[in-house]
Amino acid sequence: MVTKLGIIAGGGDLPLRICEECEESGRPFFVVAIEHQADIDRLSRFPHAVIRIGAAGKALKLFKKEGVRDLVMAGKVSRPSLAQLRPDAEALKFFATVGKGAGGDDDLLTRVANYFQDKHGFNVIPIGEVLGPTGVAAGSLTTTKPDAAQQADIDRGLFVLKTLGPADVGQAVVVQEGIVLGVEAIEGTDALIERCGNLKRPGPGPVLIKIAKPGQDSRVDLPTIGEQTVERVSAAGFSGIAIETDRTIIVDQARTVAAADRAGIFLTAIDP
Amino acid sequence: MVTKLGIIAGGGDLPLRICEECEESGRPFFVVAIEHQADIDRLSRFPHAVIRIGAAGKALKLFKKEGVRDLVMAGKVSRPSLAQLRPDAEALKFFATVGKGAGGDDDLLTRVANYFQDKHGFNVIPIGEVLGPTGVAAGSLTTTKPDAAQQADIDRGLFVLKTLGPADVGQAVVVQEGIVLGVEAIEGTDALIERCGNLKRPGPGPVLIKIAKPGQDSRVDLPTIGEQTVERVSAAGFSGIAIETDRTIIVDQARTVAAADRAGIFLTAIDP
Structure with missing residues (x-):
């Protein structure tokens, strides 16, 4: 019933x-x-x-x-x-x-x-x-994939998020060429993206890394991305987005991936 | 010589x-x-x-x-x-x-x-x-002192900074009523203060907590505050600033404390 x-x-x-x-x-x-x-x-x-x-x-x-x-x-x-x-x-x-x-x-x-x-x-x-299930397989959902430097940025972002995890503060960071441009707190991911767009340096664009906090209750506030996230990230000059294989909600995955492909940015899932 | x-x-x-x-x-x-x-x-x-x-x-x-x-x-x-x-x-x-x-x-x-x-x-x-020595004694340098709620905000800020420490990202956070409004990364303390001034909620103002990173080399980039920091924090509606007893450089301590007293905000040193 x-x-x-x-x-x-x-x-x-x-x-x-x-x-x-x-x-x-x-x-x-x-x-x-x-x-x-x-x-x-x-x-x-x-x-x-x-x-x-x-x-x-x-x-x-x-x-x-x-x-x-x-x-x-x-x-x-x-x-x-x-x-x-x-x-x-x-x-x-x-x-x-x-x-x-x-x-x-x-x-x-x-x-x-x-x-x-x-x-x-x-x-x-x-x-x-x-x-329905929130998980995706590890790897890129888009045509564009992170190169070695962007993969290093993803790894650095992951390390920062895992380190910060126990403090229960934010789900996202932005990294460019090994430099942490921003750490999310109460302002939310949209404001983080906009801010880091203004802080970014010349060269390949930053990467948004967004994962659930360690031990985060899957009944509440899982990391969520969608077409709008892709559009904001692209407008801010980022090169891509890294999410978790599990515990990330992609609102309308087909539209979101299509938007990333149109913008030429990568959307990649990692197993943290 | x-x-x-x-x-x-x-x-x-x-x-x-x-x-x-x-x-x-x-x-x-x-x-x-x-x-x-x-x-x-x-x-x-x-x-x-x-x-x-x-x-x-x-x-x-x-x-x-x-x-x-x-x-x-x-x-x-x-x-x-x-x-x-x-x-x-x-x-x-x-x-x-x-x-x-x-x-x-x-x-x-x-x-x-x-x-x-x-x-x-x-x-x-x-x-x-x-x-000359950068250390100050634990306790408030100003007439105004943090109350119990502000002390709890300082403790929460310290916990976040110590947790994040090993990732070597930022020296400062802003906390209000237990809520972490912002975490510093590349934007620097001034931009953090301005941003959190716009994110703050009604009620007693936020606290800026700024400490050296664990194991930070005292030859490079120790946390620094001065009259300008006090003025920015006050303009943003904060209630005070917490620094470390050691390893914080107060540029012209007498002027800085006088500015805080004029603004009615606290400047307090903690032993993390």
Whole structure:
């Protein structure tokens, strides 16, 4: 039996993609879009409600009223300041118990997922269970492939990301000729790309390396790229993108690879 | 006997400060200012020459001709792209031998220092030997002190910097209410401050945490702050700055602390 899917929607294209997937497969769904994070304009044609990020109690009530059992958390959620949070009674309960002492972003989201699951009986599922497997084989998906120098940049980027991993800060870095141009934190990948486009040096363009953090919970915020990422990277003068063989969501892979091929940049998957 | 000091000048106020110190103490000196990095306008009133970053042979010849024995490397040096480098014969020799396979920025600078010292008999000395001890006691230098939440931000920043340390990427992070707003890479501290000023949330302002990398060579690129740093941080709405008790150069400490006190922000030293 196909159950109704609850979608907690943060930023980016991914929540939209999940709604479309549900529509295509005929699976019933209900979206709770987080204010100031989700792309509400584009989500509003689906069954949805908009809530403040601190309104956990309202979200629970909505999902229960809609008869939702399975939940998926999709899209980037930036941690708000305490002033922006204005937690309702349920959110306060969360912070008083499991949310206390959360370190990085993912750690907090994992605790949110656990809270929905353990305290309220929802079944929080990985995005891959809705969109199909997220993995790709190692190697280039594009006609263009990284040369030896670009491969060295990918290796350097990987090393930086793995080193930084335990601090739970960012998923992406940009490297050019062995020089780390930028490390992602709260600004997100789009802002990182734009900034590094302005910092790049003459010569072969930089490489964007984006991987999941070590031990990252696959129910929350997996690295996501799509056609838009390719376009931004290309406009910034990069030479390519490296992602993981697993745990990277490519929103509409065919379109994304086609865009990279048109732009003459590589998109390559590595086994970190 | 006071020997003539050779100064390899990168960006920022530090090379200027060293020239002034030499002038005040009557120590003879000669500046080799790196094009596109050093503030040549302000250095040009001192005995100096301007060289391309790849002109290592020319720098050596100048220092030898000037009778320099002690060398100090001061100021930020951004690694150029290979295209910008245009190495002369001496620089090519460096890259063919010790420079090969240098990882991060500091690793390369350390190799440059060793090259001047071991291959050419110069005595490369830490900046502290010219400007006096760089250490300060643990605790706040300002009237304003970090509160418990700001202290937690400092601790989080320290953890991120120590975790990232082995990757030899950046010296600074910005944290607000436990959220890492930004991680420094090639853009430098000034650009990091500006960016995080635009990313900050309502509530108490972010904290800049800046420390040397673990095992960083004290002859090259120690973290440096000054009045200008304080002014930038204050303009961006930060609440304070945390530095190390050792291995941080405060350019004109009295002026810097006075500026922080005027702005009502804290400047605190921690023992990492």
